[in-house]
Amino acid sequence: MPFTLIKNGLKNNASDIVDFPRQPDLKSSYDVIIVGAGGHGCAAAYYLARDWGIKNVCVIDKGYLGGGNTARNTAIIRSNYLTAEGVAFYKESMDLFKELDRELDINLMYSERGHLTLAHNDASIRTSRWRAEVNKQLGVDSELLYTDDVARVCPQLNVSQDVRYPILGALYHPPGAIARHDAVAWGYARDAIRMGAEVHQKTPVTDVIVEGGRVKGIQTDKGPVYADKVLQAVAGSSSLLAGMAGLELPIRTIPLQACVSQPYKPILDTIIVSGSLHIYVSQSSRGEFVMGGSTDPYPLYSTRSTLDFKEGLMSHMLELFPFLSEARIMRQWAGMADMSPDFSPIMGLTPIENYYIDAGWGTWGFKATPVSGKRMAECVATNKQPALLEPFRLSRFDNFTLTAEKGAASVGH
């Protein structure tokens, strides 16, 4: 819990704290340029300064701070993945998340709700047991529940067997959480700026300058900016930026949509996900039901919403929560997800010297914001692939050593 709030609340005339001071003009060169001021880019700037003393850093964004997928996700945080590599990685992220509001002194509203991944058929029960066993081996709290226990954990669920897709069981992950996604990007950016980094918004990167196989800087609408090292963290635009640097990626950009209902009194504590029904839902601390589904059926660089998405989502939602039948949708939106073939990120070194990539975050990258920032900072500072990121290297596609992360495959979140 951030104590500044209490301290200033008790003072008579607390002084104004400027979180985001006006940024100086863009310089002609930096030690490191980070393209993308989403959670990942800002976190990398923070850990570069905190862990490696690299402070002459510029985070640059064509839009506004945290306005990409960071502002659009359904904010689910969990570590109950299927592969050992995946679990180890997301577990480190959750451990960092738990300390983060104190460290950044900002209220992230990190709220542990418990997370149920429903199983509606034998195959899902089998995968749930498999995941639970992998998770337990690696110290992650996770277990398979059958219908009675599911009803005990979440009495609001319709567990009737007399529906189209009855609930047979669920993978239960008690530490599953949600958090205030904007604050994650703001907190990291604010503290990175305090330590010396700059964040330049509304500055599109239009080209990447590469000479003799080594990156030299970037081109912007305000002219060229040079740097010893460049990190790209642009989610849905990953292929476009990599293309400017001369790289081709195994990524497709596919919209992921979400929506929220009007606010209601708190009734649903647990986060509910169903892979077979392609839905996930939680009730935010404002009382809105936050709902999402699977990605759109085809690639698109667009954040439009569709009626098809909502019709599909609601038909299943009403089967699980009939009491929501009168609830109204209040807002809808979409983000552009950078989908990789093995539902795992693409992180680390690239064939271009001193050019680093943090991409392939698709529908699952919010929960990884702290660990990605921390480990990408290590990668940039040392110019070496950190051991934790080894399974996620870009070159895995050259020799068919993909990760098979089915724990993320079922639905987008």
Add this chain to the structure above:
Amino acid sequence: MKIMPCPLNGPRNISEFVCGGDVKEMPNPESCSDLEWANYVFIHKNPAGVVDEWWCHTPTAYWFVARRNTVTEEILETFTAQQYFGASQGEPA
């Protein structure tokens, strides 16, 4: 609902179709390197703009090529495989 003009079935709801990915030339698996094959399998151009893709109308299992704009979401033109590749070489017409 988006409408896809299918060369066989005429205009239909896009939910009746699946997107089969970019039209790209397959390297000869007998003679190409592992890397060329990996690139063929995994790499996507993923352009923000016009793209030619394979689409299938699932109820009739009919495959054809659609040219669409991935920014404006317009379907610009659709082709039968024969129109697209021409009768002879497998080269785009």
